[in-house]
Amino acid sequence: xxxxxxxxxxxxxxxxxxxxxxxxxxxxxxxxxxxxxxxxxxxxxxxxxxxxxxxxxxxxxxxxxxxxxxxxxxxxxxxxxxxxxxxxxxxxxxxxxxxxxxxxxxxxxxxxxxxxxxxxxxxxxxxxxxxxxxxxxxxxxxxxxxxxxxxxxxxxxxxxxxxxxxxxxxxxxxxxxxxxxxxxxxxxxxxxxxxxxxxxxxxxxxxxxxxxxxxxxxxxxxxxxxxxxxxxxxxxxxxxxxxxxxxxxxxxxxxxxxxxxxxxxxxxxxxxxxxxxxxxxxxxxxxxxxxxxxxxxxxxxxxxxxxxxxxxxxxxxxxxxxxxxxxxxxxxxxxxxxxxxxxxxxxxxxxxxxxxxxxxxxxxxxxxxxxxxxxxxxxxxxxxxxxxxxxxxxxxxxxxxxxxxxxxxxxxxxxxxxxxxxxxxxxxxxxxxxxxxxxxxxxxxxxxxxxxxxxxxxxxxxxxxxxxxxxxxxxxxxxxxxxxxxxxxxxxxxxxxxxxxxxxxxxxxxxxxxx
Ligand code: XMP
Numbered sequence: 001x002x003x004x005x006x007x008x009x010x011x012x013x014x015x016x017x018x019x020x021x022x023x024x025x026x027x028x029x030x031x032x033x034x035x036x037x038x039x040x041x042x043x044x045x046x047x048x049x050x051x052x053x054x055x056x057x058x059x060x061x062x063x064x065x066x067x068x069x070x071x072x073x074x075x076x077x078x079x080x081x082x083x084x085x086x087x088x089x090x091x092x093x094x095x096x097x098x099x100x101x102x103x104x105x106x107x108x109x110x111x112x113x114x115x116x117x118x119x120x121x122x123x124x125x126x127x128x129x130x131x132x133x134x135x136x137x138x139x140x141x142x143x144x145x146x147x148x149x150x151x152x153x154x155x156x157x158x159x160x161x162x163x164x165x166x167x168x169x170x171x172x173x174x175x176x177x178x179x180x181x182x183x184x185x186x187x188x189x190x191x192x193x194x195x196x197x198x199x200x201x202x203x204x205x206x207x208x209x210x211x212x213x214x215x216x217x218x219x220x221x222x223x224x225x226x227x228x229x230x231x232x233x234x235x236x237x238x239x240x241x242x243x244x245x246x247x248x249x250x251x252x253x254x255x256x257x258x259x260x261x262x263x264x265x266x267x268x269x270x271x272x273x274x275x276x277x278x279x280x281x282x283x284x285x286x287x288x289x290x291x292x293x294x295x296x297x298x299x300x301x302x303x304x305x306x307x308x309x310x311x312x313x314x315x316x317x318x319x320x321x322x323x324x325x326x327x328x329x330x331x332x333x334x335x336x337x338x339x340x341x342x343x344x345x346x347x348x349x350x351x352x353x354x355x356x357x358x359x360x361x362x363x364x365x366x367x368x369x370x371x372x373x374x375x376x377x378x379x380x381x382x383x384x385x386x387x388x389x390x391x392x393x394x395x396x397x398x399x400x401x402x403x404x405x406x407x408x409x410x411x412x413x414x415x416x417x418x419x420x421x422x423x424x425x426x427x428x429x430x431x432x433x434x435x436x437x438x439x440x441x442x443x444x445x446x447x448x449x450x451x452x453x454x455x456x457x458x459x460x461x462x463x464x465x466x467x468x469x470x471x472x473x474x475x476x477x478x479x480x481x482x483x484x485x486x487x488x489x490x491x492x493x494x495x496x497x498x499x500x501x502x503x504x505x506x507x508x509x510x511x512x513x514x515x
Pocket of ligand 1: 292392393394395396436470471507510511512513514515
């Protein structure tokens with residue numbers, strides 16, 4: 001295993017994902033993790049991540065200096081390299097010119113860490129400070145025009161540092177560098193594979209659950225579906241899958257989901273029709289956060305009632321993923337105080353996002369996995385592409401895509417418009433290039449003309465975005481013809497809509513959903 005000490009970089013998780021892509025298990029832990037704790041974890045290598053601070057800030061986060069005595073190879077990335085240099089007696093200074101964006105790596109020593117990395121390879125840089133003097137025992141492996149020490153090594157003690165970010169996709173040869181560190185320097189074995197994970201997860205679930213019953217709230221997304229497959233394989237009919245229909249799903253989705261699971265996958269699903277109840281909760285509510293709160297609350301109510309009716313259950317299965325359990329996920333370190341801060345933009349409600357005080361014990365077999373690994377596991381268990389590659393869909397569903405008040409009429413309009421968006425996206429084969437594609441209904445009306453008649457009806461907003469992870473996103477430059485077809489069909493086929501507009505806002509400053 002490789003452990004990443006997180007100093008607050010937005011890329012810490014990405015480093016872990018890149019390492020796992022080499023079939024080696026990797027975890028992100030706080031920079032405060034002590035050398036004694038690391039000795040317990042016994043990783044084959046340690047990576048110090050980047051971070052927003054300067055090593056000379058008053059509150060700059062630092063690692064336990066005992067780490068240098070563990071005898072474990074260390075790779076410092078950006079801030080991590082500067083910290084290594086400072087702690088081991090070298091010098092870091094504010095550079096006269098920072099380096100941001102792509103830079104050409106000029107290799108001085110093409111051995112170990114830089115094996116198979118081409119001279120002049122493009123690497124992604126983002127730093128204001130630079131190393132100006134190496135600690136004893138270190139040598140320079142590579143430089144760039146602006147940065148004399150772009151890659152450094154003490155190959156006796158197996159300490160390495162890179163000023164650039166090998167983990168980002170723009171760094172050509174970055175993955176080769178990571179492989180060199182993981183395999184040649186740390187001596188890891190490629191044991192982190194989907195098949196090995198599935199075997200172990202099944203064994204662990206069986207050992208934990210014994211002959212007890214497990215309840216799972218199925219949403220139809222890739223996480224809960226993969227969980228259902230995994231648990232069904234592990235414990236068969238000790239598993240009960242419950243699907244709560246809130247009435248905010250896309251057109252035909254609830255029926256399709258239940259049919260798929262029952263008839264094709266032979267996994268029984270208890271279908272709970274709670275449409276009226278949820279609608280009653282949101283009538284007259286226009287505030288986005290209040291909508292989310294009410295829907296989340298109602299979900300828990302229904303869930304409790306139904307689990308009492310169907311139970312008793314000892315365990316609740318949750319599709320918790322690794323980014324949810326990393327203590328530092330989605331937080332930043334305040335440069336002034338050194339404390340972690342997280343800014344709440346929206347309170348996400350997830351299906352299965354239940355409060356911890358329910359009386360169940362939890363089974364969370366996916367908690368070590370990143371999303372792309374869940375997809376691999378799902379695929380290996382036989383989940384069809386239709387689910388494995390499905391776009392994300394928010395827990396509150398169409399309720400947060402009707403801006404303002406939700407009414408049955410508006411739900412019907414949005415469902416019909418949204419179905420057309422999906423049909424045309426599928427037909428044009430752009431589905432897999434997009435992160436999400438959907439319609440939003442605005443609570444205003446505008447004037448139009450159809451035939452010789454004046455119309456006064458709602459506009460539909462098309463939101464088609466590309467993204468890597470949902471944290472940032474860009475509006476998609478799909479062909480005008482596709483937009484035209486969607487617009488024509490919606491205006492002609494969906495009564496109550498007379499105008500279609502295209503949202504050309506990136507995230508940030510917009511968010512993907514409108515509420
Ligand atoms: P935003 O709108 O914050 O969305 O840019 C980022 C991603 O999260 C999804 N999203 C949600 N998912 N419950 C969810 O399960 C929610 O309440 C929720 N709100 C937004 C959104 O669809 C996008 O993929």
